[in-house]
């Protein structure tokens with residue numbers, strides 16, 4: 001390698017190695033409710049406005065700038081000089097704005113995906129994935145990879161067991177994810193459900209976000225949700241869904257259509 005190539009390769013390696021900073025900056029901004037703070041300021045806010053609105057300690061303001069800089073680089077926020085055409089202050093200061101990504105993190109948005117950030121950026125995922133080298137090299141003859149998962153190796157229980165004690169982290173993420181997916185699915189391909197005769201079962205249907213969207217759009221369908229007992233036990237009551245607690249590998253309630261999302 002030439003010197004330039006060597007330095008470029010080193011840079012790329014560090015980019016790959018430090019990619020987690022992007023996830024963790026996203027998680028921090030979500031937890032600090034920075035998207036809400038920008039939204040409340042009319043869609044654009046200075047660093048000091050963000051710092052005071054989100055309770056950043058005065059000694060940490062420059063650190064906040066660094067986190068926001070990561071997030072402007074990755075497209076979560078954008079940065080402009082001055083507030084733009086509706087800039088009454090006309091001060092030319094740096095303003096941080098929402099992008100189509102961070103609009104999904106505004107709590108009042110009909111497409112609020114902020115719970116999903118905690119679902120995908122959390123210590124369970126990290127501790128499990130850090131075990132990859134061990135997991136790949138361990139195993140027993142005749143055992144399938146699924147029978148001993150990364151999560152089991154790292155945490156001593158299955159992934160689904162962890163959702164018993166995660167305070168709703170996973171299920172809350174699933175609900176908001178389904179809200180968006182079903183909105184698009186029903187808009188673009190809703191006809192598929194119209195063709196179902198009279199009943200549908202959503203296997204692993206969690207708290208019923210997907211099945212309720214179907215049931216509301218197609219009232220002729222009797223919709224059932226099958227999920228694990230601890231998930232069904234915590235599901236909100238519903239007038240339009242029937243919940244069945246069980247294991248899909250043992251029993252699937254009969255229906256004209258089966259949905260697996």
Ligand SMILES: C[S@@+](CC[C@H](N)C(=O)[O-])C[C@H]1O[C@@H](n2cnc3c(N)ncnc32)[C@H](O)[C@@H]1O
Nearest residue numbers: 174178204205206227228231246247248249261
């Ligand atoms: C990735 S989540 C998907 C949830 C939902 N379908 C959605 O799209 O939002 C998988 C779901 O399957 C459920 N599940 C996992 N193993 C199951 C089993 N053996 N029988 C029934 N449900 C199961 C989990 O509790 C979880 O709610």
